[in-house]
Amino acid sequence: SMSGGRKLPGGAGWPVTGDRSVAFYRNPVDFVRRRMEEHGPVFLTRILNQPTVFVCGHAAVLELLCGAHSADFEVREAYASFIGDLYGENVLLCDAQRRAQQQAIIHQIFSPADMEKFEQPLAALAQAHVSALEDIGTVMDVYGVCKNYATEVSLSLFLGCEPQSAEHQEISQLVKTHWHGITSLPLSLNFMGAKSGKAAALEAKHKLIAIIKERLARKMTPQLHLLVAELGEDCAAENILLLVSALVPKAWASVLANLLLHTVADDATCRHHRRKMAADSAYLQAALREVERLHPPFFAGRRVVTAEHATTLAGCIVPAGTAVFFVPYTANRDPAVYPNPEKFDPMRWSEGCDTPPTLTYGAGDTLCFGRHLSRLVATRFMECLLPHFKWKRLNQRDIVCKSIPVLRAKDPVGMLFKAVKEKAKREGDGDDASEAGSAASRGSE
Numbered sequence: 001s002m003s004g005g006r007k008l009p010g011g012a013g014w015p016v017t018g019d020r021s022v023a024f025y026r027n028p029v030d031f032v033r034r035r036m037e038e039h040g041p042v043f044l045t046r047i048l049n050q051p052t053v054f055v056c057g058h059a060a061v062l063e064l065l066c067g068a069h070s071a072d073f074e075v076r077e078a079y080a081s082f083i084g085d086l087y088g089e090n091v092l093l094c095d096a097q098r099r100a101q102q103q104a105i106i107h108q109i110f111s112p113a114d115m116e117k118f119e120q121p122l123a124a125l126a127q128a129h130v131s132a133l134e135d136i137g138t139v140m141d142v143y144g145v146c147k148n149y150a151t152e153v154s155l156s157l158f159l160g161c162e163p164q165s166a167e168h169q170e171i172s173q174l175v176k177t178h179w180h181g182i183t184s185l186p187l188s189l190n191f192m193g194a195k196s197g198k199a200a201a202l203e204a205k206h207k208l209i210a211i212i213k214e215r216l217a218r219k220m221t222p223q224l225h226l227l228v229a230e231l232g233e234d235c236a237a238e239n240i241l242l243l244v245s246a247l248v249p250k251a252w253a254s255v256l257a258n259l260l261l262h263t264v265a266d267d268a269t270c271r272h273h274r275r276k277m278a279a280d281s282a283y284l285q286a287a288l289r290e291v292e293r294l295h296p297p298f299f300a301g302r303r304v305v306t307a308e309h310a311t312t313l314a315g316c317i318v319p320a321g322t323a324v325f326f327v328p329y330t331a332n333r334d335p336a337v338y339p340n341p342e343k344f345d346p347m348r349w350s351e352g353c354d355t356p357p358t359l360t361y362g363a364g365d366t367l368c369f370g371r372h373l374s375r376l377v378a379t380r381f382m383e384c385l386l387p388h389f390k391w392k393r394l395n396q397r398d399i400v401c402k403s404i405p406v407l408r409a410k411d412p413v414g415m416l417f418k419a420v421k422e423k424a425k426r427e428g429d430g431d432d433a434s435e436a437g438s439a440a441s442r443g444s445e
Contacts, residue, residue: 008053008318009042009043009044010038010039010044010045011045012044012045012046012052013046015046019047019049020045020046020047021046021047021049024045025404028299028404029299029329029401029403033330036330040057041057041314041330042054042055042316043056047325050322050323051319051323052324052325053322053325054325054326055313055314055324055327056331057331058331058356059314059334059336059337060313060314060326061327061359061363062359062363063313063314064326065326065359065362066363066364073303073304073311074303074305075099075303075366076092076093076094077304077306078304078323079093085202086182086202087238087241087242087245088234088238090102090238090239090241090242091103092242100365102231103369105226105230109223109224109226109369111372118157118223118373121156122157122376122377123380125149125152126381126383128163129149129381129384130385130388130389133145133389133419134417134419136417138416139394140414140416141413141414142257142261142409142413142414142415143253143408146252146254147249147253149253149256150253150256151172153249153252153377154243154244155171155172155175155244157221157223157373158240159171159215159244160220174207175204175208175244175246177197177200177201178201178204178245179245180197181198181205182201183405205241208244209237209241212241212244213237216228216236224240227239247405248370250297250406251298251370251374251406252377252378253408254408255288255297255374255378256377256381256382257413258291258295258407258408259287259288259291260415261393261399261409261413262290264415266392274386276346277386278386278387281383282350282351283346283350284383285349286347286349288375288378288379289349290346290349291344292332292360293338294342294344295407296328296329296358296359297360297407298405298406298407299328299404299407300325300326300329301362302324302325302326303326304323305322328358328360328362329407332359332360337356338355361374388420389418389419389420390418390420391418392415392418393414393415393416394414394415
């Protein structure tokens with residue numbers, strides 16, 4: 001029974017006039033922080049003209065995703081109305097029973113033990129991308145560099161596309177068109193029926209599905225053959241569409257760009273981080289986890305309370321049909337769980353520190369199956385970069401971030417990547433990159 005629950009703090013206000021979508025999408029971080037100060041880690045407001053509960057504290061997000069009532073918070077209902085027709089019946093958008101079946105197969109393909117099948121193509125792509133930085137020698141937007149790499153990786157691993165080929169260009173363009181259909185949906189506040197990109201996006205979806213099926217038939221991506229064998233061609237293709245969708249490379253690029261930005265400054269702390277990442281693979285993994293904690297690519301995830309009955313969360317009654325946003329961004333900065341939460345401190349992930357896992361990739365049944373591959377994509381790039389390059393920002397202005405659709409700098413952040421000369425490396429001229437080079441070579445002896 002629900003008799004034991006409190007009323008939710010905050011309020012949903014009146015329909016239309018009480019809507020807070022504009023304020024939320026303008027600055028999600030600020031919007032959430034202000035209301036947390038006023039109401040605590042769980043509060044009610046109105047977004048997209050629906051009463052919406054925000055779940056912001058670490059314990060409350062864990063309860064939502066893994067607690068006794070987690071089955072009351074539906075995934076499919078949360079996304080189907082926005083993106084259902086643009087994606088089809090993938091693992092996010094099918095019913096609970098089929099989701100369990102699809103998840104089991106997909107988790108198997110992307111399990112840590114199975115990462116080695118992605119290793120070889122990934123190492124080659126990372127090497128090619130990092131080597132190309134040397135030839136460019138000009139200032140580049142750091143997120144743009146990371147996104148080009150991530151897009152190439154995604155199309156290569158999931159579709160067997162040759163980088164730089166004509167088909168790569170063509171498919172990238174279709175992916176972009178498909179993505180613009182998603183971002184022109186209500187989420188970017190075109191409530192007024194201005195769904196301009198929608199028709200073009202649906203057409204792009206049909207073309208992408210046809211390309212995916214054709215490549216599956218030609219066995220272009222043996223890594224994914226299990227999907228077809230277990231789920232059938234249609235369902236496999238719709239899940240691969242989710243993988244090649246712009247969402248995945250954007251998330252990879254977000255993590256990688258934020259790691260580069262956290263270690264770019266020319267001060268003792270950053271030099272220390274760069275040296276340790278180059279010399280010690282465990283420290284590189286810890287730095288990656290710390291970036292995932294501070295900068296989860298996706299600010300929030302969505303659920304909808306089942307239409308059947310009310311439920312409880314954090315001791316509050318949540319009515320049937322209520323929309324719910326859970327916010328890894330704030331959960332990962334919860335001071336009760338992560339002391340000194342605003343500090344970039346990879347040491348909190350070192351051996352023997354019992355730091356609770358972040359909620360960047362969710363938790364429980366809906367833990368993101370791509371998390372191991374995401375780390376591998378960033379790791380291989382950094383391993384190619386660290387021994388051979390220095391990187392620096394040319395202007396030190398504060399970076400203003402945007403949080404939706406993925407967490408990244410709002411404006412381009414110019415970065416210069418400079419190859420470290422072999423001679424400087426050998427002589428160890430006190431410069432961090434040369435020390436990183438010698439440390440890496442010591443590590444490989």
